[in-house]
Amino acid sequence: MVIEETRRKRLDRGIKVRTETLYALSTWREMAYLIVPRTVLILGLLLLPLILDMYWQRVLCTAGIYAILALAFDFLAAYVGLVCLGGALFIGAGGYISGLLNAYLGWPPLLCIPIATLAGAVISTFVLLPCLRLRGIYFAIVSFMFPLFAVHIIVALNVFGGTEGISALAILPNIWVEQYLILGMIIVSLFAIRRLVNEDIGLILRGIKDNDQAVRASGISITAYKTKAVFIASLMGCFGGAYLSHLYGWLGISLFAMDFSILPIAACVMGGMGSLVGPVLGAFILTPMSEALRGFGQLRVVLYCLILIGFIVYKPEGLMNYLQRKYHQFEYWERV
Amino acid sequence: MDGEALLQVKNISKSFGGVKAVMDVNLSLFKGEILGIIGPNGSGKTTLVNLITGFVRPDSGEVLFKGKKITGIQPHKIANLGLTRTFQIMRPYHSLSAFKNLIVPLNSPRVRRSRGGRLGDRDAVAIDILEEIGFQRDAYVPYKTASSLPLGYLKRLELARCIAMGPEIIICDEIFSGLSMAEIATMVPVLEKLEMEGVTIMMIEHRLRELFRLVNRVIVMNFGEKLAEGIPEEVMKKQDVRKAYLGTEVDNVGG
Incomplete structure (x- = not known):
């Protein structure tokens, strides 16, 4: 009896030459191969508001905030080796600064948001600075503490509106500005970070993730570079926070809610760690799903968890890593 | 001869808990030489490297580089002075290609x-360095x-x-270990070339035969x-060295 055995063979498409940044393109077909996925992503995000109704447009804005947080988390975790649960810290810092500037000084949101993004990032980085020596889970725990601290300080001292918060802040002009502001920011940050991780600074950061001792032995201060990375991530997070306070015209201690630290991780698990675009898509899938499951009441969380566990068990690499592999490699069955 | 020493280690000591890893060690490294450091496992060789390069702080004693004290300075600053080291356990930046390392x-x-x-074309510089050290460019x-x-x-790569x-000094921590004779044979010229270029080398090694061909x-x-x-x-003729390092019964060792 003859048993025919086959095995799956994978072959890289010969588009990339030597490194991640060099391409050899000779035909329109090959150019399309690179351009199409990027165009689909950008156009998809930009066209999304046009096909949604009012309710889902609001959901899209919230999803955008989680997407930008997920991107920041993925950047720190997969390219710097810092598991940062400080998402709520970034949102809180950005949201409070922007909201307070608006409430006390009466500045318009479109001025408050950039200022809060920058100031919030400086403060967040400064706060996280002493813990940069920690690695992995220890950094995660400490960064998780700061939002809780902030809440207790605000409540105990009864400053910045205390437990009530401050309402009736100026909101963004209309729903279209709201949507395209966050979507534009996501696209810009996404491509900027993708570029950054292949530049020299990005290579050093990846070096720190792989072996920080060797980076120190190469004469580079790892604290300085980690600080830069955290600053970049907090810029994204604080923008999200500043935007959020003007989306609802309200600021309060729920800006420091744990959701902002946790949901980005779920988005990363689903979308694929390290792919950068994956977590963004993950957030755009998870947030609306969480809304859609609202009808199930308490069961919502259970279903939510089941979906996540499903991903962890069956597709641990995440959606985007899987799709990218399928896209970049030929696969065929070969007779042995 | 003391005045000319490029690197001087003076009475350096370090204990981890109750274990005295390095006790009162003195050594001088002179410009242009290759110095070998040998000893059985756990004799404190790697700790000594860590102490010199600032990765571990000494309990007492000091390290002088070109007559200036460098103990207590952060490792990256010491590296920037021109005092570099390899690691015994190699962990390259594994997600990057070799030259990007x-x-x-x-x-x-x-x-x-x-x-x-101005940094110029870093990629080209990186590839040139790798080619010189034996990475065949043609084979990618x-x-x-x-x-x-x-x-x-x-x-x-280390x-x-x-x-x-x-660098002015390279401290190689067991750079030959785990390599075949043929591989070592191709590494030796690289080190000799460095020596000729005036780089001072300190080698920690277990492969005595190969080491003794290189060191002064x-x-x-x-x-x-x-x-x-x-x-x-x-040194290898001394009775206590044989006893400590090789056991008492060995009577024919070294290069």
Whole structure:
């Protein structure tokens, strides 16, 4: 009896030459191969508001905030080796600064948001600075503490509106500005970070993730570079926070809610760690799903968890890593 | 001769809990020489390297580089002075291709300064360094991901990381271990070339035969203390060295 055995063979498409940044393109077909996925992503995000109704447009804005947080988390975790649960810290810092500037000084949101993004990032980085020596889970725990601290300080001292918060802040002009502001920011940050991780600074950061001792032995201060990375991530997070306070015209201690630290991780698990675009898509899938499951009441969380566990068990690499592999490699069955 | 020493270690000690890893060690490293440091496992060789390069702080004693005290300075600052080291356990930046590994040292303040602040084509510089150290450019070895490189290349990559700094001293921590005779034979010229270029080298090694062909002087360590110092042939004749390092029964050793 003859048993025919086959095995799956994978072959890289010969588009990339030597490194991640060099391409050899000779035909329109090959150019399309690179351009199409990027165009689909950008156009998809930009066209999304046009096909949604009012309710889902609001959901899209919230999803955008989680997407930008997920991107920041993925950047720190997969390219710097810092598991940062400080998402709520970034949102809180950005949201409070922007909201307070608006409430006390009466500045318009479109001025408050950039200022809060920058100031919030400086403060967040400064706060996280002493813990940069920690690695992995220890950094995660400490960064998780700061939002809780902030809440207790605000409540105990009864400053910045205390437990009530401050309402009736100026909101963004209309729903279209709201949507395209966050979507534009996501696209810009996404491509900027993708570029950054292949530049020299990005290579050093990846070096720190792989072996920080060797980076120190190469004469580079790892604290300085980690600080830069955290600053970049907090810029994204604080923008999200500043935007959020003007989306609802309200600021309060729920800006420091744990959701902002946790949901980005779920988005990363689903979308694929390290792919950068994956977590963004993950957030755009998870947030609306969480809304859609609202009808199930308490069961919502259970279903939510089941979906996540499903991903962890069956597709641990995440959606985007899987799709990218399928896209970049030929696969065929070969007779042995 | 003391005044000319490029690197001086004075009465340095370090204990981890109750274990005295390095006890009261003195040594001098002179410009242009290759110094070997040998000793049984656990005799404090790697700790000594960590103490010199600032990765571990000494309990007492000091390290002088060109007459200036460098104890207590952060490792990256010591590296920028031109005192570089390899690691015994190689962990390259495995997600990067081999030549991209060198972009990290090429971005150090020391290299920036030597190039007048302009870095130029780092990739080309990195590939040149790798080619010189034995990565065949034609076979695309420099472009391979570091995680896919065999051991011999990883050791070279460690050395290349130091060379990229344009160092004055390279401390090699067991750079021959795990390599075949053939692989070592191709590494030796690289080290000899460095010596000719005026780089001072300190080698920690277990492969005595190969080491003794390279070094001018050797220091033997045992239980954290310096046991002997001198030219290899004489040191290996000493009774206590044989006893500590090789066992009592061996009667024909060394190069």
